[in-house]
Amino acid sequence: MNACDLSHATKPWAQHHAVSLCLYDEFLAQGDVEKAKGMKPMAMMDRDNFHTLPTQQQGFINFVCQPCYGTLKAFDASFAPLWDATQINLNEWKKIETEQKAVEAAKAAAGKKTADDGVDDASSVGTASEGSDSAGRGSASPAAKGVPKLSL
Numbered sequence: 001m002n003a004c005d006l007s008h009a010t011k012p013w014a015q016h017h018a019v020s021l022c023l024y025d026e027f028l029a030q031g032d033v034e035k036a037k038g039m040k041p042m043a044m045m046d047r048d049n050f051h052t053l054p055t056q057q058q059g060f061i062n063f064v065c066q067p068c069y070g071t072l073k074a075f076d077a078s079f080a081p082l083w084d085a086t087q088i089n090l091n092e093w094k095k096i097e098t099e100q101k102a103v104e105a106a107k108a109a110a111g112k113k114t115a116d117d118g119v120d121d122a123s124s125v126g127t128a129s130e131g132s133d134s135a136g137r138g139s140a141s142p143a144a145k146g147v148p149k150l151s152l
Helices: 003-010 013-036 047-075 077-116
Strands: none
Touching: 003 013, 003 047, 003 077, 013 047, 013 077, 047 077
């Protein structure tokens, strides 16, 4: 791991989010190659686990980035804006995870309702809207879109 791996967590949300997706595009491509060779890829490189991206990013920020920038901030207060930026991005990932869970809960509730009504198809449940929200995020629920391939 190098400074570049850590620094994207300190960038404004739109930049951090875009870099995160680029990184995961690489990770998932590697996982696809490993699967094609009959190997089991690491969870973060498995396209089937892409829906866990918000949780994975929170872990990276909580357990790698913030301890690093917290130590730097304790050494020299001029590093405080870097730690603060990681907190802002951490909060954005938390929002996405919360929105994603709400979509999943709505789908589960609709599936139960349609099953109770004798309807087999729960596809009438809406998913997160396409485009960007006011924070510059793309669709709040990558899992809701299926995300077969990442692209920017």
